[in-house]
Amino acid sequence: MIFSLLIYASQNSGQAEQTALRFSRSALSQGHKIHRVFFYGETVSAISNLKITPRDEIDITRQWLELAASDNLDLVVCIAAAVRRGVLDQQECDRHNRVAANLVAGFNLSGLGQLADAILSSDRLLTFGN
Amino acid sequence: MANKNLLLIFRNPPFSDSSNRDTLDIALACSAFEIPVSLLFLGDGVLQLIRGQQSKTLQQKNLLNTFNALAMYDIDQLFVLQSDLQRFELIAADLSIDCQLICETQMAKLIRQSDRIINL
Numbered sequence: 001m002i003f004s005l006l007i008y009a010s011q012n013s014g015q016a017e018q019t020a021l022r023f024s025r026s027a028l029s030q031g032h033k034i035h036r037v038f039f040y041g042e043t044v045s046a047i048s049n050l051k052i053t054p055r056d057e058i059d060i061t062r063q064w065l066e067l068a069a070s071d072n073l074d075l076v077v078c079i080a081a082a083v084r085r086g087v088l089d090q091q092e093c094d095r096h097n098r099v100a101a102n103l104v105a106g107f108n109l110s111g112l113g114q115l116a117d118a119i120l121s122s123d124r125l126l127t128f129g130n
Numbered sequence: 131m132a133n134k135n136l137l138l139i140f141r142n143p144p145f146s147d148s149s150n151r152d153t154l155d156i157a158l159a160c161s162a163f164e165i166p167v168s169l170l171f172l173g174d175g176v177l178q179l180i181r182g183q184q185s186k187t188l189q190q191k192n193l194l195n196t197f198n199a200l201a202m203y204d205i206d207q208l209f210v211l212q213s214d215l216q217r218f219e220l221i222a223a224d225l226s227i228d229c230q231l232i233c234e235t236q237m238a239k240l241i242r243q244s245d246r247i248i249n250l
Binding site for chain 1: 136156
């Protein structure tokens with residue numbers, strides 16, 4: 001089965017994103033496909049190179065990257081949600097004339113059209129919200 | 131690509147968090163991709179449709195302007211539970227946009243008939 005994930009929860013105030021990560025690992029290990037993981041809303045704040053995760057805690061953003069490397073995941077961050085929260089790639093940094101880009105490499109900024117495509121291209125869309 | 135329809139559920143009151151705006155943005159984007167979109171205003175979600183809201187005093191954007199423009203995006207399947215209106219002592223004329231008033235059984239059918247549901 002082809003899944004897409006919509007992740008909406010704040011990384012710091014709940015475990016929905018961690019549940020999404022565990023679901024992804026489990027689905028992939030059982031031979032399912034994940035078409036796209038779309039990060040939207042408050043969850044976007046954490047996809048920043050400026051975030052410091054305490055040493056004895058798990059950095060979920062890094063874990064997404066590990067999963068993406070092993071299973072070729074498409075990690076898409078909503079561009080409107082990102083820029084309003086100060087999460088910029090180099091292109092947005094240049095466009096808005098800011099001092100630095102901070103989007104974690106491996107994640108891509110794009111529009112809600114990527115969510116629409118995920119809806120059309122997947123057998124299931126799972127939302128991990130608040 | 132198979133034609134899939136999408137149901138978006140608004141559950142939160144106006145000006146409470148960003149979920150209403152985020153859900154509305156999904157509606158507009160998906161409609162632009164020719165995905166048939168229906169909107170269900172459930173529970174507190176119905177409150178954001180009350181006409182005449184003055185959001186300027188809160189220094190917030192008024193989503194009513196966008197709700198009123200939904201027809202331009204070919205989004206005309208809007209649903210409100212009759213029981214929610216009664217709960218808030220509202221009538222259909224209190225709402226800023228035309229919605230179909232449905233009962234719980236019809237809502238269950240609407241959800242069953244939807245291929246994709248997003249409920250932020």
